[in-house]
Amino acid sequence: MTQEQIKSTIENMLGSFMEQNAFELVDVEYVKEGSNWFLRVYVDKEGGIDIDDxxxxxxxxxxxxxxxxPIPDAYFLEVSSPGAERPLKKxxxxxxxxxxHVFITTYEPIDGAKEFEGLLVSFDGESLTVQAGKKESSxxxxxxxxARLAIVF
Known part of the structure; x- marks a missing residue:
């Protein structure tokens, strides 16, 4: 099973349960670290998720x-919050x-840069605008x- 098939399978398994409990499925990862496989499921809800959730x-x-x-390999299941620096996927x-405040990396340079950190000021479904000081990058x-939320210290 490919990573995308596993992600889709987990999303389907959780679908109605997540809706019934007002949870949001943020992301699913199936990764190998060393000799171990990990199935990581990140969930959230309005007001934040806790350990009981x-x-x-x-x-x-x-x-x-x-x-x-559905997964032939042995793996460790981890369910957690996406954290304060939650990824932006959808x-x-x-x-x-x-x-x-967000932190964005790109596949190729845009105006000479591949990393952008600042305020997400607009998103139209196809492009986003990040403002860092007086400079805006589309x-x-x-x-x-x-892409992820970023904490400002």
């Missing part, structure tokens, strides 16, 4: 995974991040390699 998701998903057994994530979504 993560436990409920983990218990539900564990039962589903045991019943359907278009809705960018809309939710408007007027927040970045096509297709060129974004990674």
């Amino acid at each position: 993560c436990s409920r998701v983990s218990e539900f998903l564990s039962v589903q995974l045991d019943e359907k057994d 278009p809705q994530d960018y809309f939710n991040a408007l007027n927040h 970045i096509p979504l297709a060129k974004v390699a990674s």
Whole structure:
């Protein structure tokens, strides 16, 4: 099973459970670290997720995974919050991040830079604008390699 197939399978398993509990599935990762595989599921909800919420998701998903057994390898299941520097993956994530501080990397340089940190001032579904001081950078979504909220100290 490819990483995308695993992600899709987990999303389908969690779909109605997440809706019923007003949880949001932020991301699913299936990665190998050393000799171990990890299935990481990041969840959130309005007002923030806590350890009890993560436990409920983990218990539900564990039962589903045991019943359907879609992943042939042995792995460790981890369910957690995406953290304060939450990744921005879906278009809705960018809309939710408007007027927040973000850190963006691109696949190729835009105006000579591949890293942008500042206030996300606009997003139209196809491109975003990050303002750092008086400079604004327009970045096509297709060129974004990674994006996350950023904490300002």
